[in-house]
Amino acid sequence: MRFDVLTLFPQMFAGYLSHSLLAKAIEKRLVDVQLHDIRDWAKGKHNKVDDRPFGGGPGMVMMVEPVVECVEAIRPLAEPPGRLIQLTPQGRRLDQSIVEELSGEERLILLCGRYEGFDERVSEILQPDAISVGDYVLNGGEVAAMVIVDAVIRHVPGVLGDEESSKQDSFSGEQRHLEWAQYTRPREYRGHVVPDVLMSGNHEQIAAWRAEQGRLRTEARERGEMKNEE
Secondary structure (H helix, E strand, O other): EEEEEEOHHHHHHHHHHHHHHHHHHOOOOOOOEEEEEHHHEOOOOOOEEEOOOOOOOOOOOEEEHHHHHHHHHEEEEEOOOOOEEEEEEEEEEEEEHHHHHHHOOEEEEEEOOOOOEOHHHHHHHHOEEEEEEEOOOOEEEEHHHHHHHHHHHHOOOOOOOOOOOHHHHHOOOOOOOOOOOOOOOOOEOOEOOOOOOHHHOOOHHHHHHHHHHHHHHHHHHHHHHHHHHH
């Protein structure tokens, strides 16, 4: 699977790309991540990519020209042309079902914003799939792009050591529950003991216990969210 990340700060990805599962997936050529500096498509000697908003207001806005021309130049570099994702608070909120949807693509182009966001004509011309990683504000789309890459690669065959792992993740599968409580050695620590059912060797009982734990955790979180909204 190929990711093209369009950003003003490609250097932010250096450490991220060189560690853990992603680094191994890149080494095995299961995943390809290409970084592109939007400034390379800026006009003028100062490579200007932002300007003051028409109508006044605080901050700066990313200019339409370098962004659109960057996307148009990157798309032909590989096949297929790819699905363009604009990372923006105005997008649909990322969840596991969207992650699974995106994992079905061969190529994703991730467009990272900065400052006060994009000139609206970026959306009008390119018609991207706008996605938000949550109802909060980040300094830029780079962290959001990393979230999408991190979540999506778990569904690329061969990336995980155990192919069942992604199926058991929180919010995966038909139930869309949180994952159950997990334990490892030692069995007892400071008076906290691993539940007996996990030591029983009865896989049917263990499966039932885990399903119930996932359901209870999910319900508890939902009740907490409802309380916060009141």
